[in-house]
Amino acid sequence: MMEPLAFRMRPRTLDEVVGQQHLIGPGKIIWRMVEARMLSSMILYGPPGTGKTSIASAIAGSTKYAFRTLNAATDSKKDLQVVAEEAKMSGTVILLLDEIHRLDKAKQDFLLPHLESGRIVLIGATTENPYIAINPAIRSRAQIFEVKPLTAAEVGLAIDRALKDPQRGLGKLPLVLDDDARTQLITATNGDLRSALNGLELAARSTAPASDGQIHLTLSVIEESVQKRSLVADKDGDGHYDVISAFQKSIRGSDTDAALHYLAQLITAGDLVSIARRLVVIAYEDIGLANPPAVERAVTA
Structure with missing residues (x-):
């Protein structure tokens, strides 16, 4: 094996x-x-x-x-x-x-x-x-x-090592990794080096050599091998609550782009229950209590 x-x-x-x-x-x-x-x-x-x-x-x-x-x-x-x-x-x-x-x-x-x-x-x-x-x-x-998340440059360095290493890596294979495919491999795995390396190997082993004898790893090949960007969606884990908290704090800080970004992560992860619960909290804590005097005047008017 x-x-x-x-x-x-x-x-x-x-x-x-x-x-x-x-x-x-x-x-x-x-x-x-x-x-x-x-x-x-x-x-x-x-x-x-x-x-x-x-x-x-x-x-x-x-x-x-x-x-x-x-x-x-x-x-x-x-x-x-x-x-x-x-x-x-x-x-x-x-x-x-x-x-x-x-x-x-x-x-x-x-x-x-x-x-x-x-x-x-x-x-x-x-x-x-x-x-x-x-x-x-x-x-x-x-x-x-x-242990902190890896940067794109660090993931790229590990990928390049794996491509060149003839003993433990893929150096013996006639691989050609296109620039846009390399970028996709780095960004789609979201700092998970294990996922990036195993995705690279899947792409290399499952692609037949072209007429020139080279194995061309194109953007479409890498997209199929990695499938999609990894999301932080570990239910009941720190990452889950970090995204939920960031969503609320973005609304509290009136940062529309950030709020939409974190909301998109939660929707993509399918965490609709957490979204609904947190919106109720936000409606009370960050909107309903944001300006009590103004709310009181509106109620008594």
């Missing part, structure tokens, strides 16, 4: 990580941890496809420690015990625990003493707000770092 392009292009050292320079750039906190080989357990939170797993993989590659990946929702306490036994033998294991906000009490209680001793260096990854979604006992034993 062929591994996805995003998996194959996973960084091996911090130098290969795209973006997140506020954490892994020279002189920054994670860079200093790796240089000093003084790793601390940490929780990385931010949107999907922005580099949480990449940072964990790069830390392991830079320090040469054993690296294991588990999921807090699907993997069992027994899987954690296997990692703990390995840590006893090898000295230190870096454990990437995805969806750490789903960690139940039994798994948490098992992990805590190993985090205290330093045998397991936990790197938790989550798209949720860790200050709300993660148990305080875990938070108190880990540094919390925000």
Whole structure:
């Protein structure tokens, strides 16, 4: 089975990580941890496809420690015990625990003493707000770092690397990526690098070579492979409430264009119930109470 392009292009050292320079750039906190080989357990939170797993993989590659990946929702306490036994033998294991906000009490209680001793260096990854979604006992034993959305330039850099790399990327294929197709690939995935790379591979593997022997990735090919722009529509997640809040604040600030932009996101996501509820709130908080004296004069007139 062929591994996805995003998996194959996973960084091996911090130098290969795209973006997140506020954490892994020279002189920054994670860079200093790796240089000093003084790793601390940490929780990385931010949107999907922005580099949480990449940072964990790069830390392991830079320090040469054993690296294991588990999921807090699907993997069992027994899987954690296997990692703990390995840590006893090898000295230190870096454990990437995805969806750490789903960690139940039994798994948490098992992990805590190993985090205290330093045998397991936990790197938790989550798209949720860790200050709300993660148990305080875990938070108190880990540094919390925000992973920020990637810029268009950073996504473009990763795409170019994947196109040129002959070993892990698509460098062995005779690919020609048109400029407008490259722009669409960057913008349509909305900063989700995993989605961009896997969309690129789908386009490359599913397109037959032309008469000149080249695989031409045109705008229409990329549009079919990516389908449409990703929207922040994670129900009950931070992104959902961020868009709702931005919608209300845009109306409060009389910014018509911004209000229509966020309303369009909510409509495209099909979140009509939230729109209706928030409009009722806006009618009371931002319009009905905006000028009470004027309202009172209108009522008594």
